[in-house]
Amino acid sequence: MLEAKNPWTTKSSRTAYENPWIKVEHNEVITPGGTDGIYGLVRYKNHAIGIVPVDAEGYTYLVGQYRYALDEYSWEIPEGGCPVGTDPLKAAQRELREETGLEAEKWTKLMEFHLSNSVSDEWGVAYLARELRHGDAEPEDTEELRLRKVPLAEAVDMTLDGRIKDAVSILALQRVALLEARNGADEKKFQNIRQSP
Structure with missing residues (x-):
């Protein structure tokens, strides 16, 4: 399977919330279509x-x-x-x-496996x-x-x-x-x- 390069550009990222198990990021991005956007991402501290x-x-x-x-x-x-x-x-x-x-x-x-891969990196x-x-x-x-x-x-x-x-x-x-x-x-x-x- 061919893997494409990342079409997203992250302009800025900040932590909106964090506890011992997760971190929620707010990202300002440029979408694959070239428009400005946002992307909320949950980063897990456990697999x-x-x-x-x-x-x-x-x-x-x-x-x-x-x-x-x-x-x-x-x-x-x-x-x-x-x-x-x-x-x-x-x-x-x-x-x-x-x-x-x-x-x-x-x-x-x-x-x-990946779980909820549209909003998290779990x-x-x-x-x-x-x-x-x-x-x-x-x-x-x-x-x-x-x-x-x-x-x-x-x-x-x-x-x-x-x-x-x-x-x-x-x-x-x-x-x-x-x-x-x-x-x-x-x-x-x-x-x-x-x-x-």
Whole structure:
């Protein structure tokens, strides 16, 4: 794929708002069409991390929590933040343990992604975690979490019927399903997930 040069020109930039997690920039720009304009941009101080944990029986674990920004309850894969400049895999291992009490022997990087790329620079990565060991969860003070064990195929179905709306969860769970389908596994049972590369 050919990559074009940046058609935008930034004339000035200032921070309109900042907290420990995000910075909001107000930019005066020249648009690709040559006109003056503005561009608001949210810069994240953490990368998005998502984990699909799968046990030997083909079950995965979902985390339920009330999302303040949406004012609704949400079922998701274990997720968290990775401070920019730190190791995403270590952050994923920490988040899995904190939210579920699980630790995994095998980790496979599923994908990288951009979220809301028209207004933010948020970047994320998702992993498949296998060969699980159970321990005690250690949620943060800002989290009130519920844990639910479901067949992996049901979790994928939840992304299709709207019970899971979280973008990171949809991306990661459907990526696992697509990889399984490509590897020739039964798309409903995902029995060979623990042998996938």
